[in-house]
Ligand SMILES: Nc1ncnc2c1ncn2[C@@H]1O[C@H](COP(=O)(O)OP(=O)(O)O)[C@@H](O)[C@H]1O
């Protein structure tokens with residue numbers, strides 16, 4: 207890494223499940239010409255790998271080993287694990303649930319830390335997740351905590367899964383999301399919460415374009431660019 211790369215500006219987008227972080231962060235990154243990190247995908251890949259290998263999701267040492275050597279690649283619009291396209295497989299609710307479980311293990315979080323920080327390269331990075339602004343990029347130039355009502359988030363996830371041709375039940379999604387948000391918020395290490403210096407943006411009554419514009423405006427305000 208070149209010395210200047212370590213100083214590349216970072217914009218963090220954290221928030222609960224289906225608040226729109228990924229969609230908004232990816233569009234903001236494209237608008238700024240920045241790199242993009244979907245940190246949740248790393249936790250999802252770790253959970254999927256453990257499930258495939260028959261490793262218990264609470265076996266901290268073995269799951270952390272898998273996380274440290276994750277044979278994953280991102281590129282050409284696909285997420286690959288061991289060469290296999292798992293772009294849709296990692297979006298299944300069961301894998302999200304598994305990701306939330308392995309994400310509560312401190313050794314797993316530690317194993318993924320350097321990999322996440324390596325995404326910080328010139329000209330800049332937009333990173334989405336749960337602890338981007340509080341832990342991984344605590345020195346980010348601008349931080350956003352994206353949220354929306356539980357009903358709006360469950361409906362968004364429902365539509366998204368149906369559009370992908372995956373099966374979904376709205377009541378089951380509401381229950382899964384509540385359980386996941388509760389676990390992500392209550393864990394001892396890097397819990398889901400807004401950074402003290404984050405802009406909290408409630409998108410319940412906003413469309414994607416309005417949310418993207420608000421995040422871009424916040425970044426420009428904070429960075430002076
Ligand atoms: N502000 C918004 N208003 C309406 N729908 C949105 C908004 N932001 C995102 N969505 C939709 O909600 C769904 C979930 O968004 P996603 O980016 O996957 O959320 P997250 O990364 O927080 O889980 C996507 O289909 C997306 O298009």
Ligand SMILES: Nc1ccn([C@H]2C[C@H](O)[C@@H](COP(=O)(O)OP(=O)(O)O)O2)c(=O)n1
Nearest residue numbers: 223224245246247249305306309335336337
């Ligand atoms: N920075 C992160 C990102 C995700 N996680 C965990 C907690 C989440 O429930 C799972 C899945 O995250 P992901 O962002 O992919 O999930 P959603 O798209 O918001 O439903 O991973 C985390 O602990 N820290």
